[in-house]
Amino acid sequence: MRIHRFPLSGHCHRVELFSNLAGINYELVEVDLAAGAHKAPEFLALNPAGKVPVIEDGDTTLADSCAILVYLARKYAPDWLPSDPVGQAEVQKFLSMASGELANGPGAARLITVFGAPLDAERAFTVAKYVFELLEAHLEGREWLVGDRATIADIAIYSYTAHAPEGNVSLEAYPNIRALLGRIEALPGFVPMQATKVGLAA
Known part of the structure; x- marks a missing residue:
């Protein structure tokens, strides 16, 4: 799983934190907000809203940190x-x-x-x-x-x-x-x- 994130974003951190607590293997992909990377066509293809975080998990691409938490818990860590x-x-x-x-x-x-x-x-x-x-x-x-x-x-x-x-x-x-x-x-x-x-x- 890939987590597209900005390291000073609490929205991104909650996804990274939960993935770590749940033992989910992930790769962090840094998104340079200052350089406008979140508005670049390749990122907008992942999330048309142009916001982090976004995860790519196999064929699933998902934005919104709370939605991601629900998805990850249901798929990988139902006890949460x-x-x-x-x-x-x-x-x-x-x-x-x-x-x-x-x-x-x-x-x-x-x-x-x-x-x-x-x-x-x-x-x-x-x-x-x-x-x-x-x-x-x-x-x-x-x-x-x-x-x-x-x-x-x-x-x-x-x-x-x-x-x-x-x-x-x-x-x-x-x-x-x-x-x-x-x-x-x-x-x-x-x-x-x-x-x-x-x-x-x-």
């Missing part, structure tokens, strides 16, 4: 996705959060700080506070987001949560979230995302 309807729905709730509030809150704050993105910083901080308060409350008395073991829900929220401080969003007020991040980082096969500031895990 509950089989019951309620469990699957709970996982989907956090996949939606990862693509919505998490991306528009701490993810957007990081884009502003790290890449100079012309986004609304005040809104990003407000959304970050909202989503982290939700997660913190949900995790009270729990080890994992869904059920009694790690699922793709935990992986989906990991990257942009762990790297929220790069966007000047502190995790100090959220001990349950920090404990969850620690449990994910202790899983066999964990690989970190490349950091962009001194003082964060490389």
